[in-house]
Amino acid sequence: AQSVTQLGSHVSVSEGALVLLRCNYSSSVPPYLFWYVQYPNQGLQLLLKYTTGATLVKGINGFEAEFKKSETSFHLTKPSAHMSDAAEYFCAVSAYLTNTGNQFYFGTGTSLTVIP
Amino acid sequence: NAGVTQTPKFQVLKTGQSMTLQCAQDMNHEYMSWYRQDPGMGLRLIHYSVGAGITDQGEVPNGYNVSRSTTEDFPLRLLSAAPSQTSVYFCASRNLRTSGGTEAFFGQGTRLTVV
Numbered sequence: 001a002q003s004v005t006q007l008g009s010h011v012s013v014s015e016g017a018l019v020l021l022r023c024n025y026s027s028s029v030p031p032y033l034f035w036y037v038q039y040p041n042q043g044l045q046l047l048l049k050y051t052t053g054a055t056l057v058k059g060i061n062g063f064e065a066e067f068k069k070s071e072t073s074f075h076l077t078k079p080s081a082h083m084s085d086a087a088e089y090f091c092a093v094s095a096y097l098t099n100t101g102n103q104f105y106f107g108t109g110t111s112l113t114v115i116p
Numbered sequence: 117n118a119g120v121t122q123t124p125k126f127q128v129l130k131t132g133q134s135m136t137l138q139c140a141q142d143m144n145h146e147y148m149s150w151y152r153q154d155p156g157m158g159l160r161l162i163h164y165s166v167g168a169g170i171t172d173q174g175e176v177p178n179g180y181n182v183s184r185s186t187t188e189d190f191p192l193r194l195l196s197a198a199p200s201q202t203s204v205y206f207c208a209s210r211n212l213r214t215s216g217g218t219e220a221f222f223g224q225g226t227r228l229t230v231v
Binding site for chain 2: 107
């Protein structure tokens with residue numbers, strides 16, 4: 001079974017400060033990991049994903065995440081926050097389990113506020 | 117390329133009414149799914165389909181029906197709306213033919229209020 005835990009339902013950072021959003025996963029098989037962003041009244045947009053290979057993954061808008069198997073983590077970071085980064089962020093895990101398709105399991109989300 | 121299209125964007129229902137939320141994708145994806153999003157609970161899977169004629173239940177299927185007669189369309193039916201079904205509903209699709217963990221593409225959501 002797969003599951004995701006996002007620590008901190010609300011995170012506030014100052015503009016220009018480091019953004020760190022935490023995600024820990026549980027998976028009985030090698031996972032595929034994703035970060036999505038949701039702006040107000042919009043759908044979810046993919047930020048980045050880890051499937052195989054390099055454990056440091058770069059995404060859109062300057063975000064990156066590192067897959068750490070030993071820590072079962074996939075934290076999202078950005079060196080310098082912009083006002084436009086204010087949104088809801090979701091971590092998700094999937095794994096190819098059966099030929100009926102691989103399900104996504106989402107965390108409960110982290111709302112990021114950027115303070116000017 | 118429209119991607120995943122959901123209609124309507126907003127809907128108000130009275131308790132006991134029925135309605136259908138529409139979802140269509142133009143990416144020829146085999147996999148389609150419906151989620152509901154509630155505050156503090158993330159996205160929960162309602163129903164999913166891995167191809168035309170094949171559907172299955174997710175985490176919270178009660179009160180909802182689905183069908184998949186074509187690859188493109190995956191409507192979600194509320195049989196008898198209840199206030200507990202007030203939520204934002206998202207449709208998503210994925211390409212299952214590509215190996216390596218493909219991402220889900222989401223529609224813009226339907227905000228449903230049941231009074």
